[in-house]
Amino acid sequence: MSMIPEKRFWLLRRLAKAMTIGAWLVFALIVVVTPVGIARSVMNGDKLELIEWLKYGASGGLIFVNLLWIAQSIQVILAIEENTKQSTYVLEKLTTLMQQVRDRVGEVVERE
Amino acid sequence: MLDGLRAACYPSPVATRPPYEAISEREIATGRALAAVAYLPGLFLIGLLDAPRNRFVRFHARQGLVLFLAEAAGMVAVAIVDGSLGRIPVLGVVTGAVLRLALGLLFLAAALYGIAKALSGETVRIPYLGDVADRMEV
Numbered sequence: 517m518s519m520i521p522e523k524r525f526w527l528l529r530r531l532a533k534a535m536t537i538g539a540w541l542v543f544a545l546i547v548v549v550t551p552v553g554i555a556r557s558v559m560n561g562d563k564l565e566l567i568e569w570l571k572y573g574a575s576g577g578l579i580f581v582n583l584l585w586i587a588q589s590i591q592v593i594l595a596i597e598e599n600t601k602q603s604t605y606v607l608e609k610l611t612t613l614m615q616q617v618r619d620r621v622g623e624v625v626e627r628e
Numbered sequence: 629m630l631d632g633l634r635a636a637c638y639p640s641p642v643a644t645r646p647p648y649e650a651i652s653e654r655e656i657a658t659g660r661a662l663a664a665v666a667y668l669p670g671l672f673l674i675g676l677l678d679a680p681r682n683r684f685v686r687f688h689a690r691q692g693l694v695l696f697l698a699e700a701a702g703m704v705a706v707a708i709v710d711g712s713l714g715r716i717p718v719l720g721v722v723t724g725a726v727l728r729l730a731l732g733l734l735f736l737a738a739a740l741y742g743i744a745k746a747l748s749g750e751t752v753r754i755p756y757l758g759d760v761a762d763r764m765e766v
Binding site: 525527528582586589590593594596597600 | 660661664665668669671674678743747
């Protein structure tokens, strides 16, 4: 493997981390701001404002879910890639080992 | 004779892409992750910019771009439905919700299919979207 793919994965990892942080920031903002807005609109008895606040909360929730889904997908893809690389390595090693064992067995059989 | 006929039909040389079967194992091995990431919304750019010569990544990035454009078109369509049919008291809201759910599931399924195929190192066209992607000059 060359250096360039590793750098790319580093970029993707950073992107996933930034997206996760962004998602939780959006979530925190929604959790802090929306209940206050809803409570105020209920106390004022303003139905239109209440609906606006509910829409605000729902759109924030959607942004949170979308960001988290993309970040988690990147991490899953990178994990699968890493797993594939390692399993290919292990498979190669096992094949070599098996060949060595076969050669040894052949030698022993010839000697006997 | 066939060559002569073809030359008569196409007086100017037709640009042809190398067949996808010719993609090397090395290209697949190095570009698998980038190809899979290309199906996430907007991330096809990483594949196109980072590995412009890798045909495997380019194939999936092109499909990712078409999927992204289709998602954007779907969102516009939903907004239009919300603005027109959505004004009908019950039916409009239900229609909008069903349309949104159906489109969301459809695009999610297409993205997951593409990711799975990219991770397993295959160059499989997503139905309909793959044909559009093949005609794109990216």
